[in-house]
Amino acid sequence: MQPDTRVVHTEVPALTSRPLSVPLYQTSGFSFDDLDAFADGMTRPDGAFVYSRLGNPTVRALEDAVAGLEGGTAALATSSGMGAINAVLLANLKAGDHVIAQRALYGGTLALLRDLEERWGVAVTYVGGHDPEEVRAALRPRTRVLYLETIANPTGHVSDLPALGAAVGPDVLVVVDNTFASPLLCRPIEHGADVVVHSTTKYLGGHSDVTGGVAVFADPDRYRSTWHHAVELGVTPDPFAAWLTIRGLRTLALRVRKHEQNAGVLARRLAAHPAVRVVHWPGLDAHPSHAVASRFLDGYGSAFSFDLADVEKGRKFVTGLVLVRLAPSLGGTETLVLHPASTSHRQLDEDQLNANGITGGTIRLSVGIEDADDLWQDIEQALGR
Ligand code: PLP
Numbered sequence: 377m378q379p380d381t382r383v384v385h386t387e388v389p390a391l392t393s394r395p396l397s398v399p400l401y402q403t404s405g406f407s408f409d410d411l412d413a414f415a416d417g418m419t420r421p422d423g424a425f426v427y428s429r430l431g432n433p434t435v436r437a438l439e440d441a442v443a444g445l446e447g448g449t450a451a452l453a454t455s456s457g458m459g460a461i462n463a464v465l466l467a468n469l470k471a472g473d474h475v476i477a478q479r480a481l482y483g484g485t486l487a488l489l490r491d492l493e494e495r496w497g498v499a500v501t502y503v504g505g506h507d508p509e510e511v512r513a514a515l516r517p518r519t520r521v522l523y524l525e526t527i528a529n530p531t532g533h534v535s536d537l538p539a540l541g542a543a544v545g546p547d548v549l550v551v552v553d554n555t556f557a558s559p560l561l562c563r564p565i566e567h568g569a570d571v572v573v574h575s576t577t578k579y580l581g582g583h584s585d586v587t588g589g590v591a592v593f594a595d596p597d598r599y600r601s602t603w604h605h606a607v608e609l610g611v612t613p614d615p616f617a618a619w620l621t622i623r624g625l626r627t628l629a630l631r632v633r634k635h636e637q638n639a640g641v642l643a644r645r646l647a648a649h650p651a652v653r654v655v656h657w658p659g660l661d662a663h664p665s666h667a668v669a670s671r672f673l674d675g676y677g678s679a680f681s682f683d684l685a686d687v688e689k690g691r692k693f694v695t696g697l698v699l700v701r702l703a704p705s706l707g708g709t710e711t712l713v714l715h716p717a718s719t720s721h722r723q724l725d726e727d728q729l730n731a732n733g734i735t736g737g738t739i740r741l742s743v744g745i746e747d748a749d750d751l752w753q754d755i756e757q758a759l760g761r
Contacts, residue, residue: 398437400619404428421450421603430607434615438622439590442580445559446572448592450599452606453618457555457575458484459611460589464571465521467605468549468598471497473520476544478505478535479731480528482553483721486728489523502731505535506664508543521549526564526673527556530681530716530740531733532656534665534673541568549598555579555707560632561675565594571602578707582624582631588617631709634745635678638711641748642741642755646682651759653683656733679706679742681716684759687736690715694739696758699750706742711751714740 377385406425408414417423418430425431435453443451454460461484469475469492477489479502492498501514505524522544524535541550551571552564558579564572574580576588589611593599606612643657658669659676669676684690693713694702700711704719714720716734724732743751 398622401434402615429612432615435618438618442590443592446592447563447565449596451590451592453613454589454611455613456587457589460573460591463606464591467602469498474499474516474518475521476501476514477523480533482529483723487723508539511540511543523551525553526562527677532658532680534658534669536668537567556677561673570594576621581621584708586617586620588613588621636675638748639678639743655682681738681740684737690737692761693758696761699754709745711744712742716740
């Protein structure tokens with residue numbers, strides 16, 4: 377062969393051993409000797425790998441890992457958490473259907489639900505998420521989805537998953553965003569959920585270096601039908617993003633333990649500080665979700681909020697921090713702070729902010745894995761400003 381041909385055709389070596397870490401299959405497609413296998417792979421998620429928008433071995437390794445952690449039968453990795461939420465809702469709802477959703481949800485999810493209502497004719501009823509009777513009363517003949525978060529952002533409200541799932545019965549798809557808990561603190565499928573979604577951008581990736589999402593399914597048929605929709609939507613991830621997430625996942629257990637330990641120290645010190653009105657960490661006895669959280673979570677999470685007197689105090693605090701960075705997102709190794717009313721929940725009007733328990737003085741912390749005393753020193757000096 378001539379050099380012009382040789383440079384194009386680098387061969388993939390055949391292996392007689394297995395790599396210790398998951399290889400990065402940074403390829404958009406796969407070649408075939410058999411035309412039928414090629415055609416078959418395009419029609420189902422469990423056929424041969426054909427084209428990376430439909431499936432990729434690195435992405436599949438991530439999907440299998442998270443499905444195993446969550447106790448599901450299969451998972452669908454996506455390019456963001458919102459990609460997973462969109463794929464699940466769009467694949468499982470039609471115009472005229474009805475959704476029951478918890479009032480305190482991630483701002484992006486609330487914006488999507490509003491869009492589904494206004495533009496796509498899906499009705500949505502919001503509930504507090506405490507009371508199975510309220511959920512039962514909201515049921516309609518076309519109710520298809522009950523949408524909850526395990527630990528709500530930013531108030532730390534913990535849904536009573538078994539009671540709420542039982543209230544809607546087996547015909548309604550129970551979808552739970554488990555981002556704030558991670559599968560180490562809660563596995564919603566064990567408590568009756570049908571689909572679990574994550575922003576893997578957060579704890580699963582864990583290093584603030586990758587954007588991704590995943591949806592885990594209890595039922596393999598639901599997985600297959602959602603896969604068909606997700607590949608049409610084009611929300612499947614790039615292999616490198618999946619590879620970074622797998623790398624992060626390896627230390628999830630160590631990180632979650634340290635995050636949680638630090639969160640407990642900071643939440644208790646904040647609760648005792650005179651400038652702080654209330655701390656919304658479900659690990660505190662006084663938190664309204666403390667009893668529910670203690671019943672079926674293996675920890676209380678490490679992203680939580682607390683209230684200062686007003687918006688002025690809130691602004692002074694977030695800009696007075698030095699070690700703790702003012703930034704979006706959560707679940708990374710470094711401690712981050714944000715002001716929900718002006719950033720993560722900016723899409724909400726006054727009523728929705730109130731319903732979500734967010735005031736102008738509400739501050740959200742994503743507690744990292746640094747030394748807790750170093751973090752407290754920074755927080756204490758910023759509270760004194
Ligand atoms: N779900 C929760 C609870 C979140 O906090 C976020 C983002 O902050 C998302 C979903 C959306 O995830 P992503 O930003 O990866 O699309």
